[in-house]
Amino acid sequence: MEPTSPKESRQSTATPQGVLPEHVQENRRYWDGMADEWVAPGERHWRQEAPTWGIWSIPEFELQMLPEDMSDQDAIELGCGTGYVSNWMARRGAKCVGIDNSEKQLDTARRLAEEHDTELTLLHGNAETVPYPDASFDFAISEYGAAIWCDPYAWIPEAHRLLRPGGQLVFLASSAWATACSPLDGSEVGFQLVRSYFTTHRTDWREVEIDPGGVEFQLPASRWFRLFRDTGFEVLDFIEIQAPEDQVESKFHVPADWAKKYPSEVVWKLRKR
Template sequence: MTELPEHVAVNREYWDGMAHEWVDAGERAWDQVEPTWGQWGIRENEIHLLPEDMTGMRAIELGCGTAYVSAWMARRGASVTGIDNSAAQLRTAQRLSAQHGVVLELIHGNAETVPMPGDSFDFAISEYGAAIWADPYQWIPEAHRLLRQGGTLVFLGSHIFVGLCSPVDGSYPITRRLERPYFGSHRLDWRDAVDDPGGIEFTLTFSEWIKLFVGTGFEIVDLIEIQAPADATGSRSGISADWARDFPNEHVWTLRKKS
């Protein structure tokens, strides 16, 4: 068996160990009629991440977790594959799939190397999942390989501001000053964080994202920098609603594979 890259092995252990903490959230999301996105629950009718009608489409969710996004796509008519690094998360996904009568193909694996043929999918998506837990220099080209010409990739993850304004020791809350350099921010290791120790995350500068997309063969369709709603309160992972109204803590990229 091929040895997993360090970040893949670390993140697998991390998510297998905490999957039980996400069961309730997964169940609530599976029950939703209309999707909501990200840490602030932005409504689908505000940011339009999914095609309204996915009848006849093949779709893949990269880093599906409990697979509620996969379920949303299947209910819109798509034939859906979900892949996740955590077997424990997939057990919840499989249970909820059976409970709701939604047919999904679920794969235990790494979104950087998906065991599927190229040119297989019309649509690919990641809400967090691969979007932050996989190395973009590996998973973005893999998503490109999986998509047919003209296919769409949508991914939502942490904005680079989150890493830049997070104290280096991993303590909460996030600050309103730069805590680390903008350049060289590719890999963020949270295993020794003071508050909420985690796994290994990835991000890029905006110029690095654009160079990667263009060099891989994608065209950029859209970029959304998410702002917390005016009525949002509390905090999410050390990020207060007030902070997230002044600075984006999430972004959404929409890309199209060039014909």
């Protein structure tokens, strides 16, 4: 059953109808298979008082991803995983929907929401086609969810459709620099440009030697800008994240030394015109 508005659907679970695109099917298989590894990080993030973001745990006061007061805001997290970002928004007063493609990730999110006594609406489905009417939300966010696992030409217009005029979309993703420096065997990001910057739209990681699986998306900066403009978003901010000076360990195939010299992650903040 599909909810018709955020307020009607508290505590509901829904799966959008229809055949899933091939990359969404692959990413569902991939994330269901990996969900166990994300339980402990999810638990840790749920316990955090203050949000931190991305692979380098950059504090909220530096990135300002979330409005301080979200009372009376309808918010949606696109690719919510274990749901900790939704929890942070709920703590700021938002009525939150989290949609995720992996039922296993949502199992963890549901358990943690119950343990922390947080009211969230958690939906199983594809963030490229969300079962809510136009203009249902004031705020949409993704941290490494739809932001990298959904096709930007599908999920950016979908986020725009879901937002009310003046509503904001904020997302954090890996940078096009990191993608261009990511060897296609799945090994660490390196100091050489090993892939064409202009042809990184879709990367299929199924056949790689190291950590195979999943289909990811990326665009060169100029195409992100064009997509936002053509969709009807105004760019409020674009942040290139630098790894902290005291960081020494690699994170998720990104060496700290690399990420101190080049942006491994970016944040986009957009407003629906």
